Amino acid sequence: MLGVFKHIEDNRRELSKLHDLNAILVMAIIAVICGADTWGNIGEYCQAKEEWLTEFLNLENRILSHDAFNRIIAPMTVSI
Template sequence: MESPALSSVIDSLNQFNDPRDPKKIIHPLPTILFISICAIFCGANSWEDIVMWAEVHKKWLSKYVDVSNGTPSYSTIRRIFMIIKPACWGALTQKVLSSHHSNKKAEVHISIDGKTLRGSKCAAKDIRAMQIVSAWSTENNIILGEVKTDSKSNEVTAIPLLLALLDLEDATISIGCGSFLTTSNYPI
């Protein structure tokens, strides 16, 4: 029997626009996103971790999403996340967290930092490694949002875009910049 909480997550995933060619789809987009959400919330840190988690939980997953073609490969999951706008993914995860995290604490301190995603570079296709700027809730131990940096820019231009996605009222923002840390109250 499907839980109401998971039903609302799956309903949200079904609203995502699938940008892929319909003739080439083996795994439905809601399936890939649901697997990814569940695996990430269970501690997956890489594409391979997501696939491994899906393989271990395939029977449970089949109650909620279509895994009739097996679980997606790490490269399929990676490609999906390369074409989905990070702001859309961040909004979706925030929606899921907000509706299902009943004991979520108010944000007092939010840490902002940029990272290079391992495995996102492809020298053969002249694709630069993907840079992501993330906002971390120190009170709730979760990522509040992420923004991909523009290919010809850096973290500094992505930070205002990320801050615009967040509820910052009464929160202190700290930004990791190389070897130093800056802390300030962001003006609302």
């Protein structure tokens, strides 16, 4: 599944790449599928499911805050 995101360019500065972009996107998508509809809900969901998420994602730097999800993903979104 993670291969789907390999073509997405990660524009973050090298120093701020503590979390794998693929893992961030997968966590956010899973949270949204499970009903999260705000950055806060995404962060809360991922915090609550951290143990399960670590079974298949590289989360050596733990779960991001809701602000970090917003800061990383929001610039990638496209308005239609």
